[in-house]
Amino acid sequence: MKDSAGQEESIFASSSVAVHLTRGAIGFGLIVASIASIPAFGLIALLLLPAGVVALRGCPTCWAIGLAQTISRGRLRRTCTDGQCRLPIPSRSRSICCWRRTAN
Secondary structure: EOOOOOOOOOOOOOOOHHHHHHHHHHHHHHHHHHHHHHHHHHHHHHHHHOOOOOOOOOOHHHHHHHHHHHHOOOOOEEEEEEEEEEEOOOOOOOOOOOOOOOOO
């Protein structure tokens, strides 16, 4: 699927890095809590496990892929013309760049 800008949508990426990290904290927290509470609550504690997997949108690897996609969103744009796809390097703003020494 493509979004409104014509770019490929990702089912793993989130709208922002903060949202993705929050989703990861909730997901990993639920998974750890479900395993750690087995001695106290028995196998009923494993009912938290599916909620953790849903929060991660799949396995922990899927969450890590989504994190990489969320970070790179807006920076990497693939362009395809005439059957060839390229990944152009984005130009950097000069306001961020370091001081340059000019020859006198």
